[in-house]
Amino acid sequence: MNCIAASFSITFRLGWEAEQIAKKFSKHQSNFQLAQQVYRNTLAVHTVNFYLQCLGIQTDLEASDSWNPVMQSLADIADLEVKNLGKIECRSVSWDAESVYIPAEAWQGRIGYVVVQLNETTREATLLGFVKKVTTEELPLNQLRPLEDLPDYINQLKSQSVQKLVKLREWLNSAFESGWQALEEILELPPNKLAVNFRGGFRGNTKVADNSITRGKLLDLGWGDQLVALCVALNPIDESELDISVEVCPIGNQRYLPEKLNLILLDENGDPVMQAQTRNTKTMQLQFSGETGERFGVKVALGNVSITEEFLA
Amino acid sequence: MEEVQQQLPGTKERQLALRRLVDEMMRSRRICRPLKGQSLLGVLQEIYQEAGEQFLRTIDQNIDDYSPPEFVRNGTASLLNRTFKEVLDDDRLKRLALEAQQSPPQSQQRQYLLTELVNAIQVSNRLIHPQSNIPRDFYELIYDDAVNRTLLYVFQKIDSYDPERGEGRLMNWVNFRLQMTFRDLVHQYFKMTSLPLEPEEIKNTELETQPPLLSDMVTECIIEDQDSLFNKECIRNYPYANFQHIFRARRVDYKSWKEISEELNIPVTTLSSFYGRCIEKFAPIIKKYVQDNTIS
Numbered sequence: 008m009n010c011i012a013a014s015f016s017i018t019f020r021l022g023w024e025a026e027q028i029a030k031k032f033s034k035h036q037s038n039f040q041l042a043q044q045v046y047r048n049t050l051a052v053h054t055v056n057f058y059l060q061c062l063g064i065q066t067d068l069e070a071s072d073s074w075n076p077v078m079q080s081l082a083d084i085a086d087l088e089v090k091n092l093g094k095i096e097c098r099s100v101s102w103d104a105e106s107v108y109i110p111a112e113a114w115q116g117r118i119g120y121v122v123v124q125l126n127e128t129t130r131e132a133t134l135l136g137f138v139k140k141v142t143t144e145e146l147p148l149n150q151l152r153p154l155e156d157l158p159d160y161i162n163q164l165k166s167q168s169v170q171k172l173v174k175l176r177e178w179l180n181s182a183f184e185s186g187w188q189a190l191e192e193i194l195e196l197p198p199n200k201l202a203v204n205f206r207g208g209f210r211g212n213t214k215v216a217d218n219s220i221t222r223g224k225l226l227d228l229g230w231g232d233q234l235v236a237l238c239v240a241l242n243p244i245d246e247s248e249l250d251i252s253v254e255v256c257p258i259g260n261q262r263y264l265p266e267k268l269n270l271i272l273l274d275e276n277g278d279p280v281m282q283a284q285t286r287n288t289k290t291m292q293l294q295f296s297g298e299t300g301e302r303f304g305v306k307v308a309l310g311n312v313s314i315t316e317e318f319l320a
Numbered sequence: 321m322e323e324v325q326q327q328l329p330g331t332k333e334r335q336l337a338l339r340r341l342v343d344e345m346m347r348s349r350r351i352c353r354p355l356k357g358q359s360l361l362g363v364l365q366e367i368y369q370e371a372g373e374q375f376l377r378t379i380d381q382n383i384d385d386y387s388p389p390e391f392v393r394n395g396t397a398s399l400l401n402r403t404f405k406e407v408l409d410d411d412r413l414k415r416l417a418l419e420a421q422q423s424p425p426q427s428q429q430r431q432y433l434l435t436e437l438v439n440a441i442q443v444s445n446r447l448i449h450p451q452s453n454i455p456r457d458f459y460e461l462i463y464d465d466a467v468n469r470t471l472l473y474v475f476q477k478i479d480s481y482d483p484e485r486g487e488g489r490l491m492n493w494v495n496f497r498l499q500m501t502f503r504d505l506v507h508q509y510f511k512m513t514s515l516p517l518e519p520e521e522i523k524n525t526e527l528e529t530q531p532p533l534l535s536d537m538v539t540e541c542i543i544e545d546q547d548s549l550f551n552k553e554c555i556r557n558y559p560y561a562n563f564q565h566i567f568r569a570r571r572v573d574y575k576s577w578k579e580i581s582e583e584l585n586i587p588v589t590t591l592s593s594f595y596g597r598c599i600e601k602f603a604p605i606i607k608k609y610v611q612d613n614t615i616s
Contacts (some may be wrong), residue, residue: 024465
């Protein structure tokens with residue numbers, strides 16, 4: 008008998024929707040073993056997603072690798088994307104298991120791991136517990152943290168991510184977060200050429216106003232070979248509003264930005280409100296104004312890689 | 321358990337052993353579990369007490385007829401469920417729902433109580449089974465799906481349960497929702513499968529037109545490696561530790577990371593994080609290959 012059973016857990020049935028999707032995905036696999044793997048991974052992810060929905064935690068199934076048939080063919084993958092936070096790995100065990108198998112591919116890039124006990128005879132799935140980190144392939148089930156701590160853990164992560172917010176109002180007091188450097192350093196350009204980079208300016212000016220605050224940050228969209236600079240210029244309108252200009256520029260000797268680079272402005276829910284894409288362009292810019300206290304994100308994406316910086320106006 | 325059977329009925333030793341046995345068996349219950357470091361309160365405590373007493377009585381009466389290993393393996397779970405089922409009347413479920421309503425929204429307390437409520441509703445076996453004329457295999461699946469969605473509704477909309485309305489029974493509120501949800505799903509089911517086909521029939525029509533499977537195309541793409549991308553992408557200074565090789569080892573030959581690590585003399589973490597970066601990088605290229613080669 009499983010000694011975990013006395014602790015807090017929740018059980019759901021494996022219904023039609025779960026079955027449909029799990030079957031659909033597993034049918035892409037020609038090998039029976041891998042088909043089973045995909046089938047079980049899908050059920051596990053589906054169940055955890057369902058529970059998080061119950062708790063009101065937003066997820067993004069479509070953005071999860073486990074929901075992508077090509078990725079399913081490439082690795083033993085059971086991730087669930089939690090909006091704006093990261094991925095939770097959902098590993099399944101059978102009803103009599105005493106440990107859970109977690110493949111090495113999943114040891115990194117996860118905010119946590121939830122174990123789902125699948126009982127295919129009774130067609131039920133039980134969430135047993137979770138852990139934050141994993142460094143071995145076999146994790147004994149008695150080392151799981153209680154499931155009731157999961158929502159708190161996720162909320163903790165949420166508030167931690169708030170601390171990574173770039174607080175733009177503080178820039179007016181010359182308080183800059185680390186990583187945000189003066190433009191001449193980052194673009195390796197002499198100061199007089201800088202103004203040209205910010206076209207359009209603010210409120211109809213063609214140049215960035217002299218009292219604008221500017222800073223830039225290097226973003227790596229590849230493996231050290233796709234560096235661009237994300238530049239931000241601020242001009243305070245008054246106590247409650249800031250004029251903001253965000254621009255992506257190539258650095259150093261590069262004259263052009265990579266093709267199909269996307270620059271997206273996100274609102275506080277992570278939904279896009281403005282977008283630009285490169286096509287043989289030298290720079291790309293978005294201009295908008297932000298009210299004091301407003302949160303927004305700026306996402307720079309190239310192919311599969313994207314980096315999002317979160318700001319507080 | 322044998323210990324209990326050995327004792328004479330009516331003796332204090334037997335009662336003690338019986339209590340110990342019952343406590344141990346109750347550990348595999350699915351509801352009335354306290355949060356770590358806390359004790360059961362309110363209606364959950366009451367349910368646990370009563371179920372415990374009833375379970376004790378049942379075991380006491382029948383224990384001499386049981387053969388221990390067999391009973392422990394098969395009998396405990398069903399006996400527990402039956403006991404809890406009797407104790408979980410609508411009044412207790414209703415009170416549990418009210419406790420959940422009264423706890424602050426988004427608090428751990430509320431989530432805990434709602435989870436217990438959802439588990440209790442299932443254990444109580446008071447969910448209705450709506451009539452329908454869909455094939456039995458599909459009925460089970462659709463019914464389970466409808467139950468899940470109804471439980472989700474309980475979680476998210478517990479505040480809309482009004483104990484003052486009508487008879488105020490909790491299960492009326494839940495079952496009404498279940499009925500509606502089930503009907504909607506049956507509609508969707510009929511729309512999706514315009515003729516109610518038997519599961520076997522569906523399988524046969526798929527076999528007739530057999531396009532290449534996606535996983536085979538992925539394998540083909542990587543093994544053929546037309547642009548020599550996959551065998552060139554390797555861990556620095558280890559040309560054999562390239563993406564194509566590792567893919568083949570993991571997904572075609574089913575080698576473990578440990579085996580591959582020993583073969584290439586590279587630590588598992590280095591290999592797996594390299595592989596992880598590769599699949600993120602190459603996924604769009606492979607996806608395009610699959611799309612280009614899929615006859616649509």
